Structure formats: C-alpha cells, structure tokens
Amino acid sequence: MSRNYAAEIGARGKEITAALNTSNTQAALKAALRDPPYGCTDEKLKADNIATVSGVLRSFKKEADVDKVIDGLTVEEIDVLMKYIYASLAREDSDKILLYWHATTLKKAGGLGCVIRVLADKLNTVV
Amino acid sequence: MTSINRLAISITAHAWNGDRSKVALCPNNNEVRIYIRKGNEFELETTLQEHDSVVTGIDWGSKTNRLVTCSQDRNAYVWSFENNAWKPTLVILRINRAATAVQWSPKEDKFAVASGAKCLCVCYFEKDNSWWVSKQFKDKVESTLTSIAWHPNNVLLAAGGTDNTVRVVSGFVKGIDNREEIGKTAFGSKLPFGTLLASWSTNAWVKSVKWSPSGNRLAWVTHDSVTHFLECATTNHTHQSVSSPFLPFQDLEFIDENRVIAVGYDANPTLFSFSGTWKLDRQCDGKKGASKAAAGEGAKKFFQDKATLGSEEGAADRELDTVHQNCISVVRKLDATTLSTSGYDGNLVLWPLSSLGL
Numbered sequence: 001m002s003r004n005y006a007a008e009i010g011a012r013g014k015e016i017t018a019a020l021n022t023s024n025t026q027a028a029l030k031a032a033l034r035d036p037p038y039g040c041t042d043e044k045l046k047a048d049n050i051a052t053v054s055g056v057l058r059s060f061k062k063e064a065d066v067d068k069v070i071d072g073l074t075v076e077e078i079d080v081l082m083k084y085i086y087a088s089l090a091r092e093d094s095d096k097i098l099l100y101w102h103a104t105t106l107k108k109a110g111g112l113g114c115v116i117r118v119l120a121d122k123l124n125t126v127v
Numbered sequence: 128m129t130s131i132n133r134l135a136i137s138i139t140a141h142a143w144n145g146d147r148s149k150v151a152l153c154p155n156n157n158e159v160r161i162y163i164r165k166g167n168e169f170e171l172e173t174t175l176q177e178h179d180s181v182v183t184g185i186d187w188g189s190k191t192n193r194l195v196t197c198s199q200d201r202n203a204y205v206w207s208f209e210n211n212a213w214k215p216t217l218v219i220l221r222i223n224r225a226a227t228a229v230q231w232s233p234k235e236d237k238f239a240v241a242s243g244a245k246c247l248c249v250c251y252f253e254k255d256n257s258w259w260v261s262k263q264f265k266d267k268v269e270s271t272l273t274s275i276a277w278h279p280n281n282v283l284l285a286a287g288g289t290d291n292t293v294r295v296v297s298g299f300v301k302g303i304d305n306r307e308e309i310g311k312t313a314f315g316s317k318l319p320f321g322t323l324l325a326s327w328s329t330n331a332w333v334k335s336v337k338w339s340p341s342g343n344r345l346a347w348v349t350h351d352s353v354t355h356f357l358e359c360a361t362t363n364h365t366h367q368s369v370s371s372p373f374l375p376f377q378d379l380e381f382i383d384e385n386r387v388i389a390v391g392y393d394a395n396p397t398l399f400s401f402s403g404t405w406k407l408d409r410q411c412d413g414k415k416g417a418s419k420a421a422a423g424e425g426a427k428k429f430f431q432d433k434a435t436l437g438s439e440e441g442a443a444d445r446e447l448d449t450v451h452q453n454c455i456s457v458v459r460k461l462d463a464t465t466l467s468t469s470g471y472d473g474n475l476v477l478w479p480l481s482s483l484g485l
C-alpha cells in the first residue's frame with residue numbers, strides 16, 4: 001500500500017494556508033505535523049513540504065505563542081516537530097524564532113531523547 | 128543507604144554469586160576481578176587472567192557457582208572453583224568476532240553468547256567428550272548481537288542487536304532439555320534448536336533485552352531513547368513503545384512484573400511502571416547538589432574557581448548531580464530489595480529500592 005505523498009502534502013498545504021489566513025497558527029501547526037512524508041523519495045516534494053512547515057513555524061511571531069502551542073502537542077508530534085525544526089534550520093531560513101522553537105521544544109517537551117531520535121531514526125525522516 | 132564503591136577506572140560488566148557475598152567484575156581490561164563484600168566495603172580476593180582482551184560479559188551461576196566470561200578475544204571460559212582455586216575451561220565458540228554478552232540459562236546447564244560475528248551461540252557440556260559444544264544461530268542476523276536473555280523456561284532465548292531487531296529463538300538442546308516439560312509456549316510448541324519464533328523491528332540499535340520474572344513480558348531498550356514492552360503471556364502478543372526525553376539507555380532490569388528500571392547515558396536509574404499501560408515514571412536518582420552549593424567556601428575560593436575553572440559553582444560544577452559520574456552500563460538485581468549498577472565511571476553502586484523511592 002503506497003502513500004500518495006503529493007496528494008497528502010497538497011491537502012495539508014491547503015489546510016495550512018487556510019489556517020494561516022485566519023491567523024490560526026495553532027491549527028496550522030497541527031496540520032503541518034500530521035502525516036509526515038516518511039519514505040517519500042521525491043526530493044522536490046520533500047523540500048516543498050519542509051518549506052511549508054518552516055513557514056508555519058516562522059508565522060509564530062511571539063515567543064509566548066510558541067510556549068502555549070507546544071503544551072498541546074503529543075509525544076509523537078513533538079518528535080515530528082523536532083525533525084522539522086532541524087530541517088528548517090538547515091534551510092538557512094534566518095529567523096530567530098526557529099532557534100526559540102528548538103530551545104523550547106528541547107527544554108519543555110522532548111528533551112535530549114527527542115534530538116537523539118532525530119539523529120537515530122534513519123527510516124522515518126522528513127528530508 | 129546507597130553504597131557507592133569506586134572499584135576501577137571503568138567497569139564493563141559485573142555479576143554476583145549465589146549468596147551475594149562476592150562480585151566478579153571486569154575493570155575494562157582482560158581481567159576478571161572477584162571482590163568479597165565485607166560490610167560496606169569490598170575487598171579484592173582474586174584476579175582471573177585468561178582472556179586476551181576486554182571481558183565484555185560475566186555471569187555467575189547461583190546454583191552451580193560456575194562463572195562464565197566472554198571477551199572481545201572471541202572466546203568464552205567457564206570457571207569452576209575447585210581445590211580453592213578457579214579453574215578455567217576454554218569454550219570454542221567458533222566465532223570470528225568479539226563476544227558481546229553471556230548469560231547462564233535458568234537451570235545453568237547451558238549458556239548463550241551474543242557476538243559481533245552476527246551470530247548467537249548456545250553452549251552446553253557434552254559429557255562423552257568432556258567439553259563444551261557451541262551451537263550457532265545465524266539466520267538472517269545482519270549485524271552484531273548486543274544482548275541475550277533466557278526465558279525462565281530454559282529454552283526460549285531473546286536476542287537484540289545492531290540490525291535494529293529483537294528476536295526470540297529456540298535454544299532447545301536435545302539431551303539437555305526435555306520436550307514434554309516445556310510443552311506449549313507463548314511462542315509456539317515446535318521448538319527445535321534455532322527456530323526463529325518471533326522478531327520485531329525497531330528504529331535504532333537494540334542495547335539490551337530482558338524477560339520479566341515470570342517470562343510473560345519482554346522489554347528492550349534501543350539507542351533512540353525508546354523503551355519497548357511486549358506482552359507475551361499468551362500467543363496473542365501486544366507491543367508498546369515508550370519514548371523518553373533522556374539520553375539512550377544501555378540496560379534494564381525488571382524489579383517485578385510491573386516495574387522496570389532502565390539505566391544508561393544519563394547516569395540515572397529511570398523507572399517505567401505498568402498500570403494498564405507502560406509509562407515513563409521518573410528518574411530515581413535525586414539531586415545531591417544542594418549541600419555542595421551551600422558550602423560557603425569563602426570569597427577567595429569563589430574568585431579563584433572563576434579564574435581557574437571558569438565556573439561559578441566551583442568544583443561542584445564539574446561533577447554530575449547523580450551518584451554515577453558516567454554512563455551506567457549494567458544493572459542487576461542483587462536481591463528482592465536491592466539493585467546493583469556498574470558504569471564507565473568505575474563505580475559499583477548498590478541501591479536499596481528505598482533509596483530510589485520505590
């Protein structure tokens with residue numbers, strides 16, 4: 001059973017755009033973290049996906065908003081979030097809110113274990 | 128009271144004898160040292176030197192009082208205590224890579240060795256030729272096996288390795304094990320030696336695998352800081368994985384059916400408990416920093432430390448807050464109310480369960 005990554009990413013992209021248009025950054029994040037394209041071999045699709053998620057992360061202008069939304073994430077979502085944070089940082093999007101995302105996810109939610117899983121999990125990667 | 132004993136620069140493995148009066152450990156070299164427990168102190172009794180390189184695994188049979196050791200020199204020795212001396216018997220494992228772990232079977236009539244030769248050896252004593260024979264299991268194992276654990280029924284063997292897989296294999300040996308006695312197990316009833324009964328994939332290296340005391344549960348820790356639990360009381364197996372925010376674990380031990388202590392790079396014994404599902408409970412080593420920080424050693428020392436060490440808390444800043452100062456690599460059950468841990472810091476620590484808050 002193979003996944004239709006293009007369709008999934010497209011659908012989520014629309015949902016994210018809609019949420020961001022109404023300034024519902026929390027809904028945008030939840031959509032961004034859903035169904036990560038693990039196993040997708042299309043480099044362009046993956047790059048576009050990371051660009052979209054990076055955009056969502058950078059749409060959080062206030063640090064307090066980041067704190068609040070992290071509290072509402074599940075353990076699995078935190079792991080996915082950290083993978084996207086590293087992917088976004090690697091894109092050289094310069095925005096200090098990304099660094100804040102990393103520091104807060106590390107300290108508040110995932111701990112070092114979460115970072116270890118980004119490094120160790122070779123099967124489930126978003127890049 | 129937690130008993131902290133710095134017995135070496137670094138310890139790779141340790142094992143207790145039957146009455147827990149002695150402990151055998153490897154100080155990260157080719158020796159096996161046996162210490163006698165005298166009250167709260169440990170006194171070196173003997174040093175066993177037979178291996179050529181680092182001893183990676185030690186197990187001490189509580190019923191037979193035999194030691195089995197395995198090493199990176201691709202050998203294993205069985206040691207028996209005769210005429211006031213330890214006499215080693217070489218076991219030809221027939222592996223061409225290091226042995227990584229060893230364990231006596233519950234009846235102590237066989238032992239299993241995990242190795243970097245991508246194979247698992249089950250060794251038993253053949254009386255006719257008066258030597259230890261090694262039977263190997265290699266089927267589809269793609270990388271080093273890091274740990275093995277015997278099920279209480281003396282036949283099932285769980286093995287974990289760096290090919291990100293945990294396997295349950297039959298370690299049944301004709302002549303040693305009795306088919307009728309074993310009967311039906313939660314993994315099947317046809318159990319000729321080497322049958323692969325079940326396997327699970329993980330996302331990272333499996334570091335250690337252990338059965339619960341009854342054998343109805345299996346748990347393993349992987350290098351991505353995830354602890355896995357398997358319900359296997361019946362043929363209907365359910366698996367659960369619990370991610371933790373800590374550094375990866377190296378070893379684990381069941382305190383009882385519902386509680387597991389995992390140890391690893393955080394140098395802090397961590398409790399997982401079961402009540403309906405398995406959950407990460409907490410890290411059990413309390414912070415000991417308080418007394419040191421409040422020492423009030425004076426202004427001069429404060430500025431001296433700032434200049435020489437670059438630290439404002441002085442010497443206290445250079446130590447970990449936990450009892451162990453480096454990775455804990457082995458945890459063993461000393462008795463019903465005590466655990467023992469050893470680590471790369473060379474400490475052998477005895478933890479009464481009360482000191483862990485349990």
